[in-house]
Amino acid sequence: MDLVLIESLGVDTVIGVYDWERTITQRLVLDLELATDIRPAAASDDIAQTLDYAAISQRIAGFATEHAFALVETFAERLATTLREEFGIAWLRLTVRKPGAVAAAAAVGVTIVRGTRPEAT
């Protein structure tokens, strides 16, 4: 199994459980591991044969703009479902960090793993 990576992707969204958080946008920082088989793309040198990390990053930025969840859990779960459906991703690991939410921590957040991990061949 191979992975396409997106690391430290910053997106701005309305997110938070407190009243003051409903009136501002805050930055989330995302890490993604996306399972795929890179061999067809490597053999053909064709972007259409792989997961386009630029297109996926753009979709994530749009998703963040479109939604205003309270919890990072909801953001992560709904984003994972959207990406899996729209890009045909069999398995992914997604970390959503909310920097600055807890002053004493560099970041807080969640990691989720969804789907069936393909066998290595």
Ligand SMILES: Nc1nc2c(c(=O)[nH]1)N=C([C@H](O)[C@@H](O)CO)CN2
């Ligand atoms: N497990 C979670 N805990 C908390 C969340 C969250 O989304 N998931 N959110 C908050 C507040 O919005 C906080 O980020 C404001 O600083 C508190 N705990």
